[in-house]
Amino acid sequence: MKKSKFTTLDSLSLQEFDENSELIPLMTPEDEEEINNEKLPETLPILSLRNTVLFPGVVIPITAGRDTSIKLINDANNGNKVIGVVAQKDESVENPTAKDINETGTVARILRVLKMPDGNITVIIQGKKRFKVAEVITEKPYMNATVRDLAEAKPAINNKEFSAIIDSIKDLALEIIKESPNIPSEASFAIKNIESNSFLVNFVSSNMNLTVAEKQALLEMNNLKERALATLKFMNVEFQKLELKNDIQSKVQMDMNQQQREYFLHQQIKTIQEELGGVSHDEEVEEMKARSKEKLWDKKVAKHFNKEIAKLQRMNPQVAEYSIQRNYLELFLDLPWNEFSTDKFDLKRAKKILDRDHFGLEDVKRRIIEYLAVLKLRNDMKSPILCLYGPPGVGKTSLGKSIAEALGREYVRISLGGLRDEAEIRGHRKTYIGAMPGRIIQSLKKAGTSNPVFVLDEIDKLSNSHQGDPSSAMLEVLDPEQNSEFYDNFLEMGYDLSKVMFIATSNSLSTIQPALRDRMEIINVTGYTIEEKVEIGKRHLLPKQLKEHGLTNKELKIGKAQLEKIVEGYTRESGVRGLEKQIAKMVRYAAKNIAMEEDYNIKISNNDIIEVLGGPKLERDKYENNSVAGVVTGLAWTRVGGDILFIESILSKGKGNLSITGNLGKVMKESATIAMEYIKSNADEFDIDVSIFEKYNVHIHVPEGATPKDGPSAGVTMLTSLVSLFTQRKVKKSLAMTGEITLRGKVLPVGGIKEKILAAKRARIKEILLCEENRRDIEEIKPDYLKGLTFHYVTDMSDVIKIAITNQKVKNAKKL
Ligand SMILES: Nc1ncnc2c1ncn2[C@@H]1O[C@H](COP(=O)(O)OP(=O)(O)OP(=O)(O)O)[C@@H](O)[C@H]1O
Known part of the structure; x- marks a missing residue:
């Protein structure tokens, strides 16, 4: 093997083991050829590696801990230093046998053996050429196997595609080294100087972050071009991962920098505030955090709170938004969340x-108890x-x-009377100046539990305006299908x-609103x-007032007659x-006398009443006599509930005009016209001379002009008044009436009958005229309330006249 001047990457780090060790050469094409020509021994001791694959030409250190491996290395080191290295299929196998190792491995030469202080040995080996295990002959003391050469198909030297692949591998390897902070820059120097293409592919494959199986698959490829291409693909993936990782890291780095900057600025603000004598808001935030631990929030709310409190912490307490944010968080802490009182269903x-x-x-009480009974049985609030x-x-x-x-x-x-703005129910978004939660959420905060009785x-007084529709917000509140997520604009969250x-x-x-009415069970509470x-x-109001004024029942007594x-x-x-x-007022009178130590009647007399309350104010609320033609008592529904009203009409010389006064609504005026026209067309029946209609003007008035009145129920009363006027006959004594009229002469039923009956009794009325269809309303009323009353039921307007108008003329009857 010729010596080349460069070392491999692995050998660089190995120099640390032995300063004086000889440098290990990079494999040149000549070295490669020499190795390929060497004859493979017939058998080789097989060293199985758990988690790495050795490629030809590459130098790697291996630490051997298993007894069999140590013996194998020692024996080989003392002999020809050549071993077969094969990767295990499963790294967890402790003592691998023939079936546990891959078939393809690499012949290796032991370059150096180092004994470690812990008894292990580290051996530095260099891969030479690939082989295939033919048969394992012995397994003890270590594996020995017969082996075969594996031919490698190499592309021709001038194959352009292969050259391009090799160039790409080099370029990409250099990029990867540049992007990887852990690979020393010398590595790029090594890459640039590799001359052998197959060594380059093996060197890169060996050093990439691949699994043992992936590396083994590369080793098993007999065609060098294919192997190079596969390696390039792996490199591409690795490069992308690396870029992504770097990207994320730089973002994290930027975030960290931003946070550090904010922290630093906050510390400065804090110091400046302390210098100026102000208090830092840390304590406030900590206190809120401590309170938040006791809340029974679900995950979503808790997460939101934590996010918002982090925002508060970063805010400057001097800015206006700070107090908005603090109020916002305090609302979360003050509101009851999943905090229920236990129902007493006794x-x-x-x-x-x-x-x-x-x-x-x-x-009413019976119906309420029934309602509670249903709630008890159903055990939910969905009624x-x-x-x-x-x-x-x-x-x-x-x-x-x-x-x-x-x-x-x-x-x-809460009182919904006159509420026009939807925001009153749902609140304003917290970005508005002076924003607040809606009344629903505010009231729940006041209640302190999530299941109060909410009146x-x-x-009926909810009104619509351009500021949104409060009744649609109310619908959401009252609809059991929607109200588990009632959205308040200020809270920015659904509330159950x-x-x-x-x-x-x-x-x-x-x-x-009809949609609201449909969702409710109506219980009628009538008057008394x-x-x-x-x-x-006697039983409730007097004791309550005495208590409120700090008196006892020994200090003031009001008898039944006086109460009446x-x-x-x-x-x-x-x-x-x-x-x-x-x-x-009576109680205050007693209290004043006690405080001034003046004498007074403990038992209130009729004169005391006049002295304290003045003369009786409402004498006119009584039935008036029937001495005047055209005056009739009607029963109406006004803002105080059921009430009586008088209809008066007079004739004056004229041309048959009809005028109506008394602050009457459109419907009531229409009733007057209907009555008038009906009488004109049926004048014969009532014995009225039709010429009167041309000679006189008629004026109808309903006293108490300050009170607006409307509704169709005064129809029969208007009719009776006009007939009495035109005939100058007396109306039946102590009679009151209510009912709508039609042009065809029919009488229609009207509502509020119970209240009207009570009003009639209060006014000492004895007889009442009603539409036949109102009979069932009367039958539903407690007999007590009906005592002393006679009812006349009618279907036609002619019946009304038969019952209501007597044959007797009034005193001083006009000659018409
Ligand atoms: N049946 C009753 N027994 C004892 N006290 C009563 C009775 N009815 C009414 N009161 C008392 O009369 C007063 C007025 O009643 P309350 O305010 O409940 O009326 P309300 O029907 O709600 O009126 P509004 O429609 O104007 O709101 C209260 O002090 C109440 O306790």
Whole structure:
């Protein structure tokens, strides 16, 4: 073997083992030829390698630890130093036999043997030429096998394709060395100086990051051109991986630099703040982090919080965004997430609480208990939302509160009256100045649990405007299919409302958006009779007011008769809110006297009432007599619930004009026109001379002009008033009526019957005229409420006149 001046890569590092060792040469084409001409011994001791493949011409160090290997190397080193080297198929096999080794291997020459302090030996071997194991003859003390030469098909020297492949291998090898920080730059020097093409291919194959199986496959290729091409492919993959790795590393490096820069700047800000006497915000952030550990967030929320707190940490506390971000994070900490109170489904106890807080309302309470029973059995909150519907002050809101207490849940309430802006429900995005979460999320924060009883007051007063549609946001709140992910703009997250128990209250059904109404179970809470109001006053309102003013029941007593006086003379309502206010006035009167140490009647007298509340204000809320033609009592639905109204009409000389006053709506005015036209076309039936219609103007008025009134239910009343006017006959005494009329002369049913009946009783009405179809509404009312009332059911307008108009003329009847 001729000596060449260059060493291989492996030998460079091996110099560390022995400073004085002779340099190991690179294989030249001449060396190669010489080796190929050498005759292969018939048998060879076979050294199996666990995790590497030896290629011809390449020098590698091997550490031998197995006893058999050590003996083989020692024996060979003492003999002709030639061994056969074969890679194991499976590196985990400890004592490989014939079946565990690959068939193709490389003849090697031992260049040097080094004994290691731990008893192992490191042997430096150089591959010579490939062989094939023909047969393993012995396995002990080490493997010996007969071997065969493996011919290598080499392309012709002037094969252009092969030259191109070799050039590419060289170029790519140089690129790889340049990109790999771990390969010493001397390696490129070696590559440039390799003269033998097959050595170049073997050298590169040996040094690439390939698996043993891949390397073995390369070794087994008999055609050099094919092997070179396969090697080039592997190199390409390696090069791409390397580029990718470098790319990622440089990105990471850049990120690190950015973070370091930010950290450095923050430290500077902190120092400047401390110098200026300010406090650093680290403490604040740490405190928030500590609080966050106690939250029962699911993964998504926790991840979001951590991201946002990292943002806060990087912020300058002096900028406005800092406090927005801090508020935002505090909301996450203050809001209850998956924190539930345990429901008390003891229905007997629930009933007791409802009875304790509310007098009467038996039907309502029964329906609430039924509702709770269903919830108990279903054990989820997927039942429809309750909607308590009725006039003001009948206890809808306070029923909601009692339900919360009965269930052992927290109670929150929002009033939706006049709410126009969707953002009030859903909140503003936090980029707005002064942004806040919506009322739903704010209330939950106040409740402190994720399953409170949530009263939505006045759901009928939600209004639409250009600022979005609050009712569609409300739909999302109330829809069990959607409310597990209720999205608040400020929170920027879905919040689960599915465990919240929503109770809506409403004064009217017609103004609730139909989609909302469909999702609710409506429970009608009607108004109270005078007797009931007296009881409520005595049992609930007076004790409540005494307590609120710090008095006891020994310091003020109001008897039933006096309570009735207050109800009748000073309140005009279906509910009891006005009564509560009047009682409060009486209580304040006692409180003032006690504080000023002045004498007063502990037991309130009728005169005391007049002294404190003034003269009775509502005497006119009574039925008036029937002495005047054209005055009729109607039953209506107004903002206080059921109420009575009077319709007055007069005739004056003119040309048959009709004028209508009293702040009436379109529908009510239409009723007047219908009544008028109906009378004109049926004048004969009512004994009216048609010429009157040309000679007189008619004026209809509904007193209390300040209160707007509308609805079709005054039709029958208008009709009766006009017939009485044109005939100058008296209207039946103590009669009130309600019903819509049509041009064909039919009477149609109207709503709010219960409330109207209560109003009639309050006004001391004795007889009531209604459409036949309203009979079933009357049959549903508790008999107590109907005591002392007579009902007349009609289908036609002529029936109305037969019942309502007497044959008696009024006093001073006009001669028409
Ligand atoms: N049946 C009742 N028994 C005892 N107290 C009652 C009863 N009904 C109403 N109250 C009391 O009357 C007051 C007014 O009731 P509440 O505010 O619940 O009325 P509401 O129906 O919700 O009215 P609004 O429709 O105006 O909101 C409360 O103090 C309530 O406790």
